[in-house]
Amino acid sequence: MRGDDTPRTPGFLTGPASYLRVLMSNSEIEIVVDDPTAPEADSPAVTDTRTVEIVVSLLLLGVAVLLGYDNWRTGIAWDSTGPEAGYFPFYLSVILGGASIYGLVVALVARKEPVETFVTRAQLRRVMAVFVPTLLFCLATQFLGMYVASFLLIAGFMRAVGKIALWKSLLTAFVFTALMFVTFDIAFDVIMPKGPLEAAFGY
Secondary structure (H helix, E strand, O other): OOOOOOOOOOHHHOOOOOOEEEEEOOOOEEEEEOOOOOOOOOOOEEEEHHHHHHHHHHHHHHHHHHHHHHHHHHOOOEEOOEEOOOHHHHHHHHHHHHHHHHHHHHHHHHHHOOOOEEEEHHHHHHHHHHHHHHHHHHHHHHHHEHHHHHHHHHHHHHHHHOOOOHHHHHHHHHHHHHHHHHHHHHHOOOOOOEOHHHHHOOO
16 A cells, blocks of 8 residues: 555556547546547638628629519519519519628628638638539539449548548448439339439339
8 A cells, every 4th residue: 555645547548648638537537539630720711701701692692683683574563363473582582682781781891800710721621522522423413323423422432531441432332322223213213313324224
C-alpha cells in the first residue's frame, strides 16, 4: 500500500495523446476522440455570410421575376369559370419577390456589422466531394439509366470517399442496384429511367 492516496493513471493512458483524451472524475469517464478527417480549423475562408445572402436574394428575385412574367402571360385574371391558370402562381411569385427584396435590403444595410465566415476552403472541398458526384449521377442517369448510374455512384463513393476495398465497393453497389431493379421493375412494375444496358437485356 502506497504512503499517499494520490490516484495513479494507468500506464496505457500516460504520454502524449493526440487522438484520445481521457477525462476522469469521481463518477464518470469521458472519452473524446478527435476526427483526423475533420476540416482544418485554420483553413482560409472562401466567402462570408453577407455575400451569400446577397447572391441568394438576387437569384430568388430573378426567379420571382421570371415566374411572375410567365404567369402574367398565361393569365392572372378571373373569368367566368374562376381564376385563370397563372393567378395563384403569379401572386406567389410576388410574395417571393418581396421576400427577396427584403433579404437583399437587410444584407446591404448590415454592411458595417462584422461578417462571419460562411464556408472555408476545407469545408467547401468536403461539400464538393458529395455535390459533384451527385450532379454527375443526375447527368449519367439521362444516358445510362438509373441502375447503372446508381452502381457507379455507390461504388465510387465507397472507394474514393470511404477508402473501402475495391471488391467490397463493387459488390455492395451491385447488390444494392440489383435489389433496386427487383423491387421497382419486377415487384412493383415501376417505370424507371433505363439506358443501353437494360435495352440490351430487353427492358
